[in-house]
Each structure stands twice: as C-alpha cells, then as structure tokens.
Amino acid sequence: MVSLRAYILTRLLLTIPMIFLLLSIVFVVLRVMPGDPIKALIGLKAPPDTVESLRRQFLLDQPLYIQYFDYLSDLFRGDLGISIYTAEPVINEIMLRFPATIELAISGTIVSVVVGVLMGAYSAHKHNTIADHSFRLFSMVIYAFFIPWFGMMLQMIFAVQLGWLPLYGRADIYLEPTHITGLYVLDSLLTLNFSSLINSIKHLILPSIVLGLVLSGIYIRLTRTHMMETLRQDFITAARARGLKETTVVYKHALKNAFIPVLTMMGLQFALLLAGAVLTETTFSWNGIGTFLLQGIQNRDYPIIQGIVVFYALLVAAVSLVVDLIYAYIDPRIRY
C-alpha cells in the first residue's frame, strides 16, 4: 500500500516537469513563428492604434520572458488565459467542447475494442484459416481508411439515401438535453428525457462506427498476436485437458490473459482520442475539442493552443496513471 502511494505520488510529481517542458517548447515555437495573430484576426483595415491596443491586451507587446512568466503565474492559479479569437476564457472554451470529445472518445473506444478484440481473438483461435486471413486483411485495410471519405460514404448511404441515421451533429433540433454534464447521453438519462436519449444515441452511431472501426485494426492485430502466444501456454493445455469447453478456454481464460497489453493500448488510444478526433469531428460536425484546436492553430490563437496542450498533457498523464493502476489490479504479478 505504501509503495503504491509512493508510486502514485512519484508519477504525479514527474508530470509537473513534463508539462513545464512541453508548455515551454510550445510557447517559444508559437512566438518565433512569423506572423502576427492580432493583424491576422482583425484584418488589414484596422488602424495601427487598434492593433497596438489589442497587442497590449494580450501582452504581445511585451518581451518574450515577461509573456512567459506572466503565463506561468496565471497557470499556477489555474488560469489558462483568454482566447484572442473569441475573447472567452480558454478553460471555458475547453469545458464547452470537451464533453462532446469524451462522448465520442468513449463510444469510439467501445466500438474499436469490442470489434477489435473479438475479431482478434477469433482470428487467433482459427489460426491459419480463411477467417484468420480475412480478419488480418481487414485489420490492415480498415486502418488505412481515410476517415473523412469513410464517414462521407456512411453519411451518404445511411443518412442521405436510406434516412436511417442522422447525418451530423449531436442531436436534432429541439432535442438537445438540458445541460448538466455536457454529455448528451448522460444528461438525457439524468433528466429522464428519453426522446433526447434515443436521439443522442442515434447521433453517436455513425461517428462511433467510423472512428471505432478504423481503430479496431490495431486491436485486431494486437489481440491476435497475444492470444496466439497465450494459447500456446501450458495452462491452456491443462484447461483443455480438464475437459473445459473450447470457447471457455479461449474466450474466458486465454483472452483474459492476452488482454493486458490490449488494456495498455486502450489507455493510450483513449488518451489520443481525447485530443479530439479532428477528422471525425469535422465530418460529422461534432463540436469537440479537436476542431477547436485546429481553428486555434489556423488563427494562431496562442492562448487556445497553449491551454489545450496543457490540458491534454494533464489528461494523458492522468489516463496513463489510471491504466497502470488497472494493470496492477488485473495482473497480480505487477506490484509497485
């Protein structure tokens, strides 16, 4: 217990210099790049006074080191700054959009893991059969799919031609649930708004399939590889010798053991998805953080870019810590 506490504390402490280094690099790179975000924002017609006034507002007229320390001191107080483009606190802009990204990340991960793990396990179980080869081919091809094209195809078929599923967005008009968490499915449940619940889930289907299927390619191959190793283990032979059903041997005992590296990958992939699946968000007009970060980069909105980088760094650190702890919980051989 003491060593686990020490482990968590050490990990948290190590996060600080990591974020500090990342932020410093981003901070400097943004400012040495050519271009003036203020002029780019307000256009060429504004008089010099207005430009200077805005530059003063965002401390862009100050020496780099003053801007840097000012930003760090705000950061220690939990202030990520004000967006040059929207004049809103960066943290508000992030919190407005982050729930959409979480919702998509969760549903996309569920699809990718369920499809990927099941196909990978089956592929390993039916090693060297047509099914195995087909699933392996599928894993390579699907991972190479270009998300906007794939999303567009599904939109065209299921939304435009068949009309079975919504085309874009998180909810139809007048069906957005009352805002509590910003997660539409959860908010619908909390407010017992079943129309919104069904509508929100329907809106999640296509983007989750697009994102999930493309990412499932990784899980298919990873699961297959580890399953094949596991199936060669002595305890599997022993289980079979004890007369257990083959499906129990493969999908209960072997899969549980092969799942540990998949869990690590899940953590990493989930953290990446939290960075915002920009292509999916754009294709389905999903109002998440990925597209907002892209907008920030295009507008050279320094506070937004820096704020989101810090936010992600903290998130990735937290997610990888949680994954490591779950890892230790699942595998009794792991001790910190």
Added chain:
Amino acid sequence: MSHGKMGVSRLVIVGVLVVIIMVAAGVGYWYSLEQERLRQEKIKQTIIIGTTDKITKLDPAKAYDFYTWEVMNNIGEGLMKYKPGTTELEWGVATNYTVSSSGLNYTFTLREGLKFNDGTPLNATAVKWSLERVIRLDDDPAWLVSVFVQSVVVVETYKVKINLKDAVSFFPALVATPPYFPISSKAFPANAVKDVTDGWHGPYKVTKWIKDEVLEMEANPNYYGTQPKSKFAVVKFIKDAVTLRFAIQSGTIDVAWKTLRPIDVSDLKTVADLNFTEVPGPYIRYIIINTNRTMHSTAWPSTDAKFKLVRQAIAAAINRTEIAETVFMGTVDPLYSMIPMGMWSHTDEFKVKYGDANITLARSLLTQAGYSETNKFNFKLWYTPTHYGDTEADVATVIKKNLEATGMMEVTLDSTEWATYAGEWIEAGTMPIFLLGWYPDYIDPDDYTTPFVAVEAGDYGMGTFYWNATLFDILTQARTKTTIAERTALYRQVQKTFMTDVPHIPLFQGTLQAFALSNIKGLVLDATMLFRYYLVYKE
C-alpha cells in the same frame, strides 16, 4: 419461512416490479410521443438554416466578421438598415436624421417606446452608451466608430447627436453596421466584451445558443416592425461543406447558406426539389502588386515607367473567364474594376483597356519594358492556401499559366498561411505580387478604393505601397461630396487611374448563393451579404 412461501414472495416482488417498469415505460412512451408531437408542431413553424460559418462573438464591440453581423441583423437593429434585396438604406430604430451644413453633425430621432429584450429602454442614452463603449473597448471593429466619431450627445430622450471628426457622406452606411447598434447597458458589461443573447432589439430574440452547434431564435413580440414570417428560426452550424450539401439534399435543413463548394453548387442545381438563389456578392478578389520597385530584387524593371508597363502587361495577360469557369465552375463573375458590379460608379475599366488574355498587348508592353523570350520577367506569385478556401492554389495556377502564355514571363508560385500573410508580410512588403480578397465593411465605393492608396508616401496601402497625391485628393473629395452624381464622377476618375497605374488587378467578384427546399419562400439575398431569416417561411 418455508422455501415455497419464499418462492411466492419473490415471484410477487418480481411481478410487482415488472408491472411498475411496464407502467413507467408506458407513461414514458406516451410522454415521449406527446413531446415529439409538440416538437413536430414547432418544427412546422421553424426555418432551419445550415451554414459552415460560425458566430465569433455576440458583442458588437468585438465581432468583425460578416456572419456574426448577419446574426446581429436578425436579433438586433441599427439606427438605419438596408432595404432587403437592395443596397438602399431605410430607417431602423431611428425615424429621421438631420445633418448640419458642415456635414459634421448628424442628429437622429429615435422611435419612441422601444425596449431591449431585457426590458431596458432603447433611447438616446442607450445609443450614446453603446457607441462610447465600442470606442472605449477599442477591440476589432472599434475603428469603424473611433475613426469617424468625435463625440455623441444626448439631445433629448429620443434624440441623439453624433459629431464626426471629418465630414463623410457615407456615414449613414456606417451607422447601419453592428458596431453602431444600440445595445442594453444592463445586459452588456461596460468594460469587457461578452457574448450576450438578450440585450438586443430586433425581429428575433435568441432562446438558445450552443456555440458552434446551434442557435435558436423566436420572434420578438416587442419588435416595432413587421413580425418575422416564421415564428422560430434555427441555425445549425455545420463544420464542412460536404455535410452542408448532404444536409440540404436530405432535407435535414431548409436552407443551405454559406458556403458550398463550386462542384456541389453545380450538382445541386440539377436537383428538382431544390430552389437556387444567386445574386452578385460584394466580395472581390484581386492581385496586389507592390509598386515600390526599390523593395524588390535588382533584376526587376530598372525604372518606374518600365515597372508600370510590366504591371499593365500582367493585367492584359490574365484570363478571368478561365479562372471563373475552370476553378469556380461559373459560380463567380469576372471583374474589371475594384468597385464591384452592381455598385453605383462601377465601370469595366480593365476590360476596356486590357480585355482578357490579351497576349498581343501583354507582349507589346513587356517588349517596351525591355523583356523578351530570352530575357523573361521573373517573379514569385504568392497566395494563402486556406483563408479563401481550398480553391486558392488553383487560382494561382491558372494565373501562372495565363502569364507564362506570353512567353515573356516566368512565374513561381509560393504560399504561406494567413497568420504570416496578413499578420506580417503584407505590411512588410515581403511579397511583391500576391492574391488578396476584400469583404466590405460598409457598402460604399470608398471602402473599395481608399484603403488601397497610401495615406502618405511609405504607407503600405494594403500592400500596394502606392502613393498618388492627386488620387488621394480625389478620394478625399469623394468622401465629402453629398450627391451620388458628384461622387460617381470622382470614382470614375479613380477607376481610370487604377487602370493606368495598376497597383492591383481585379480578378473576379463572388456571388452569394443559397439553396432552399421547394416549399421555402421569402429568401432574399443582396450585396449586403445579410441573410434575413425573418423574411423566410414555409409554404
């Protein structure tokens, strides 16, 4: 208790639970059906507009983009406004104004008894507060007020006087822009910009806004004018043009407005159930040439006279029709003046003198400038790859092809993103020849001409570095003349001078396009680029 009795008790509990769940599910289902029925009734009275644009800031002291101004024209109103379908001004929340003989003082009479959505009175004090706030906050669009307005005085409860720094005859056009909109001092903070939905007075009021996702509006019962044709209006913000196309095709939205790709416009025109509306837009695209020869390489023309000949040759060689057809599939119109077609005083000066793809004239001019097939004029043409859409590289490629068709020019294409392009390089004169676009702040020839002439020698003039004292005087006079006839004569001179000196070369003028489902009526587009939701309805 025996096992038998336990089994019965358990069965009873399960049975009761099942009944409760079924009743709850039934009630829930009935409730959902009822809610859906009410929702569908509401949708019948709702116009749904899809757009790839977005609202930047719902504060007239901050917003400086046409889309947010469009929304503001639906939820707010200025002292003056544009008559739909025209560029004529009519009364807004003011009913009258008088101008002093010096042209420096405008006294507006306001409609009496108006209130903002939060109940605050819309009177002269509110107008003064709103304008002074814009100046004080000095944010993106503040210059539209601070450059022109000296002071604002409350004359009476419903009479306000605006004193100008210099007499400008297009001041009423400025007053129609959102930085001049009166807003509520209760809803908007005095010393900070803020997204505010309820401090306006306009045809609609905002009932819900989820940023970058949806904007819901309802007819404002307290609006002084005609009530909107549809009780509700919803804007759905769509992130890409392909999805916008699909949305109108599948009937998910009633109107697709800004911005479809040319290929989608071309496809959707063939769909029978859609109505297409297209009008000339006020935005223009052009080439800027940095006329300060000394800022360029020594390999450039050795005298100003020769440099002028080269600029004229470029103007002659360009094929605007090819750009319009090849890149934009006919969705833009060739433009031969910096003042757009449809605006008073416009003349096709560049067409008269240079025509299109006039290779013979271009070669003759280049020869006079000392160039030949063995001694080509070499230069870099710059563009920015995303700010004006993903067609920009194609525009640059066609221009390169046009110019190299003379056999006496060699063009290299290069690009940089907008933050560097507009943020630094235009003003620094880093790019000798580059593509640019123009969306007007106010609908007047002044906004298309004056910014491109240096205020004094050395001033960058939007990258032209073009200083012409005579022209500057003409432009100053044109600002102060009060009749259209007088001003037209002056702007015609300006266009002739631009045609001769060629600090910029107009290329094409955009069109405003919208698709609507066949049962949607009342869609009016015009050169103000303001789509008035309050005129649209379902048949």
